[in-house]
Amino acid sequence: MQAFTSHDGVVAALDRANVDTDQIIPKQFLKRIERTGFGQFLFYDWRFLADGSPNADFELNQPAAAGATILLARRNFGCGSSREHAPWALADYGFRAVIAPTFADIFYSNCFSNGILPIRLNEEDVAELFHRAAAATASEAGQYRLQIDLAGCSLQDTDGFARSFEVEPFRQRCLLEGLDNIALSLRHTDAIDRWEAAHGMPPVAAD
Amino acid sequence: MPGPRTLLDKIWDDHVVCTPEGENSLLYIDRHLVHEVTSPQAFEGLRLAGRKVRRPEATFATPDHNVPTTDRRLPIADAISKQQIDTLRENCRQFGVRLFDLGDADQGIVHVIGPELGITQPGMTIVCGDSHTATHGALGALAFGIGTSEVEHVLATQTLRQAKPKSLEVRVEGSLPEGVTAKDLVLYLIGQLSTEGGTGYVIEYTGDTIRSLGMEQRMTVCNMSIEAGARAGMIAPDAITFDYLRGRDFAPADFEAAVARWQQLPSDPGAVYDRVEVYRAADVVPQVTWGTNPAQVIGVDAAVPAPTDFADPNDQSSGERALAYMGLEAGTRIVDIPLDRVFIGSCTNSRIEDLRAAARVVQGYQVAKHLHAMVVPGSGRVKRQAEAEGLDKVFTAAGFEWREAGCSMCLGMNPDTLSPGQRCASTSNRNFEGRQGKGGRTHLVSPAMAAAAAVSGHFVDIREWQYR
Numbered sequence: 001m002q003a004f005t006s007h008d009g010v011v012a013a014l015d016r017a018n019v020d021t022d023q024i025i026p027k028q029f030l031k032r033i034e035r036t037g038f039g040q041f042l043f044y045d046w047r048f049l050a051d052g053s054p055n056a057d058f059e060l061n062q063p064a065a066a067g068a069t070i071l072l073a074r075r076n077f078g079c080g081s082s083r084e085h086a087p088w089a090l091a092d093y094g095f096r097a098v099i100a101p102t103f104a105d106i107f108y109s110n111c112f113s114n115g116i117l118p119i120r121l122n123e124e125d126v127a128e129l130f131h132r133a134a135a136a137t138a139s140e141a142g143q144y145r146l147q148i149d150l151a152g153c154s155l156q157d158t159d160g161f162a163r164s165f166e167v168e169p170f171r172q173r174c175l176l177e178g179l180d181n182i183a184l185s186l187r188h189t190d191a192i193d194r195w196e197a198a199h200g201m202p203p204v205a206a207d
Numbered sequence: 208m209p210g211p212r213t214l215l216d217k218i219w220d221d222h223v224v225c226t227p228e229g230e231n232s233l234l235y236i237d238r239h240l241v242h243e244v245t246s247p248q249a250f251e252g253l254r255l256a257g258r259k260v261r262r263p264e265a266t267f268a269t270p271d272h273n274v275p276t277t278d279r280r281l282p283i284a285d286a287i288s289k290q291q292i293d294t295l296r297e298n299c300r301q302f303g304v305r306l307f308d309l310g311d312a313d314q315g316i317v318h319v320i321g322p323e324l325g326i327t328q329p330g331m332t333i334v335c336g337d338s339h340t341a342t343h344g345a346l347g348a349l350a351f352g353i354g355t356s357e358v359e360h361v362l363a364t365q366t367l368r369q370a371k372p373k374s375l376e377v378r379v380e381g382s383l384p385e386g387v388t389a390k391d392l393v394l395y396l397i398g399q400l401s402t403e404g405g406t407g408y409v410i411e412y413t414g415d416t417i418r419s420l421g422m423e424q425r426m427t428v429c430n431m432s433i434e435a436g437a438r439a440g441m442i443a444p445d446a447i448t449f450d451y452l453r454g455r456d457f458a459p460a461d462f463e464a465a466v467a468r469w470q471q472l473p474s475d476p477g478a479v480y481d482r483v484e485v486y487r488a489a490d491v492v493p494q495v496t497w498g499t500n501p502a503q504v505i506g507v508d509a510a511v512p513a514p515t516d517f518a519d520p521n522d523q524s525s526g527e528r529a530l531a532y533m534g535l536e537a538g539t540r541i542v543d544i545p546l547d548r549v550f551i552g553s554c555t556n557s558r559i560e561d562l563r564a565a566a567r568v569v570q571g572y573q574v575a576k577h578l579h580a581m582v583v584p585g586s587g588r589v590k591r592q593a594e595a596e597g598l599d600k601v602f603t604a605a606g607f608e609w610r611e612a613g614c615s616m617c618l619g620m621n622p623d624t625l626s627p628g629q630r631c632a633s634t635s636n637r638n639f640e641g642r643q644g645k646g647g648r649t650h651l652v653s654p655a656m657a658a659a660a661a662v663s664g665h666f667v668d669i670r671e672w673q674y675r
Binding site for chain 1: 224225227229230235244245247248256261288290291294353354355359363364366402403407433436438500521522524528619620627637639642645
C-alpha cells in the first residue's frame with residue numbers, strides 16, 4: 001500500500017453533505033474486475049453531462065480544483081454502499097486526503113486500505129476551510145492549498161489556519177509505513193490456529 | 208467475574224483472537240459471503256501474493272448484483288458483466304469455495320440465501336463485501352459489510368482487524384398499527400436517527416415490538432441499519448429464531464445443543480449500552496421517502512416538506528438538492544405523486560412474506576395503465592415457493608413481470624434500470640441520486656405500499672386499501 005507521511009496539495013471544495021458512494025462511483029462502473037483505472041469515472045454523473053461533455057458547474061471541473069489532491073466536503077461523506085471502488089476512484093483521480101466533519105464507517109476504513117487519509121475536523125473548522133477556499137479562489141492565487149502532516153496529526157495553510165486531528169494510532173502507523181495489513185496479520189497465525197482449536201475446529205490443511 | 212454483557216459484548220469477546228500491543232484486535236470471522244462485484248480484486252490479490260483461502264468451508268459465494276433476471280438459459284448479453292460472473296466462477300473453482308452459481312436452484316441475493324440455507328446462525332461473526340450484510344444480524348449474529356481489501360484479508364486469514372464498535376440500543380415499544388410493516392418501522396427509525404445517527408455503533412434492536420416481529424421482518428429491520436450509518440444491526444435470538452433455523456440445510460447437526468448455546472446470547476439484565484434510544488410503535492405510519500437519502504422520509508398521510516422546515520443547514524441544503532433532483536414541490540401531498548415504475552425486490556424486501564403481502568394487495572386488481580411493475584424474488588427458493596402458492600399468477604395476471612432472482616433494480620447494475628426522469632416506488636433500501644438508473648427517482652416503501660401504488664398509479668395509504 002502507498003504510504004502517507006506528509007502532503008501539500010490543492011483543495012477541491014465540494015460543498016455537499018451525505019455524499020454517498022453511489023455518487024463517488026456510479027454502479028455502471030463496478031463491472032470491471034481490476035483495481036485500477038476508476039479515476040476517469042469519479043463522480044461521473046455529476047462531472048459529466050448526458051452527452052458526455054464535462055459539467056462546467058460541477059466543483060471538480062472548475063479551475064480552482066485543477067490538480068486537486070485534497071477533497072473538502074460536509075458531513076457523512078462516503079455513506080451508503082461498501083464499494084471500495086469509491087476510494088479506488090478517488091486515489092486514481094489523484095486525491096490523497098479527504099476532510100469532512102464525519103465519514104461513514106465502511107468508507108473510512110476503506111480509505112486506509114488505499115493510502116488515502118480521511119481527516120475529521122469539527123463543523124466550524126470545516127466551515128472555516130470552505131470560507132478560506134472560496135476566498136483563495138476569488139483571489140489572485142485562484143486556488144487553496146493545505147499542508148498535512150500525518151506523523152504530527154496536523155494540518156495548516158500558509159495564512160494562519162492550523163489544526164490538529166485525531167487518527168487511531170494503529171491506523172496511523174499502518175498508513176505512515178504503508179504496511180501490508182495481511183502480512184501483518186499473518187504474523188499472528190499461531191493465535192488464529194489456537195482460536196480455531198479452542199473452538200473445536202480441525203486444523204487448516206498444510207501447504 | 209465479568210459484569211452483565213450485551214449481545215455484542217458476548218459475540219465480540221468470543222471472537223477476539225488476539226490484541227497485539229499497539230494494534231487493533233484480530234476478530235475471528237465465522238462466515239464469509241462473497242459475490243461477483245466486490246471479490247475479483249481480492250482473489251487477484253491472493254494470487255499475486257501466492258496466498259490461499261484459509262477456510263474455504265467458511266466461505267460461500269453467489270452471483271447476485273450483476274446478473275440478468277430474465278431468461279437464464281440465454282447467454283449474458285453484456286460482455287463485461289459476463290466476465291465478472293465468469294471470474295467469480297473461476298475464483299471459486301481455483302480456491303475451493305462453495306458457489307451457488309447461476310442455474311443453481313439455491314442461487315439468490317447473498318443476504319437472502321445466507322439465512323435461508325441456515326449458513327447464518329446466532330452468535331456468529333459474518334462479513335460480506337456489501338453494506339447490507341447487517342441483514343444477518345436479525346438472527347443474533349454480528350454481521351457487517353466490508354471493503355474489498357478486507358475481503359482479501361478475511362480470505363487469507365479468516366480474521367479482520369477491528370476496534371470494538373460502540374453499542375446503541377434502539378428500543379421500540381408497543382404494537383405496530385394495522386397496515387404498518389417492518390419496512391415502515393425501519394424507515395421511520397432512520398428518519399429519527401438520521402443517515403449518520405448510527406455511525407460508529409452497532410445497533411441492537413430491542414423491545415416488545417421487535418420481539419413480536421417474524422424472522423423475515425426482523426431481517427428487513429436489520430438490513431437497513433447501514434442507512435442510519437450503523438455498520439451492523441442485531442436482534443437477540445429467541446424461539447422465533449430457533450424455529451426458523453431448525454431443519455435448514457446448513458443448520459448444526461446437533462441442533463438442540465446449539466440452541467442451548469444460543470440461549471446464552473441475549474444481553475444480560477443490567478447490561479449497559481453506550482447509548483439508548485426509545486421509540487413508540489404507535490407513532491409509526493406507512494412511510495414514503497421523498498428525497499435522495501433514506502432519512503428523507505415521511506408518512507404517506509403527509510406532504511413533501513420544504514427545506515425551510517429543517518433547522519440544520521446541512522438538512523436544508525440536502526433537502527433543496529433532493530427536491531430539485533426528485534422533481535417535487537414542497538407541499539405536494541404524498542398520495543398525489545404519480546408513478547411510472549414499481550419494483551418489488553432487493554435484500555430488504557424480496558422474501559416470501561414480502562411477496563405474500565404484495566400479492567394480497569394486488570389480488571383481483573390490475574396494474575395502472577402506463578405503469579411498469581416487476582417482482583424480483585430474492586432467491587431461487589423464494590421463487591419456487593411463491594410459484595407453489597400461486598403468487599406468480601396473481602402478479603402476472605395483474606400485469607406485473609415475474610423475474611429470476613437477483614439484486615436487479617435495487618442498484619441497476621444489470622439491465623433493470625430506470626430511465627432519466629422515471630419515478631419509481633421501490634421496496635429496496637436506497638433512494639440515492641441515480642441509484643436505480645441515471646436520472647431515475649426512487650421512493651422507498653413497503654411491499655404492500657408498492658403493490659397498492661402499482662395498482663393505483665400513485666401512492667395510496669395502505670391502511671385504506673380495499674382488499675379483494
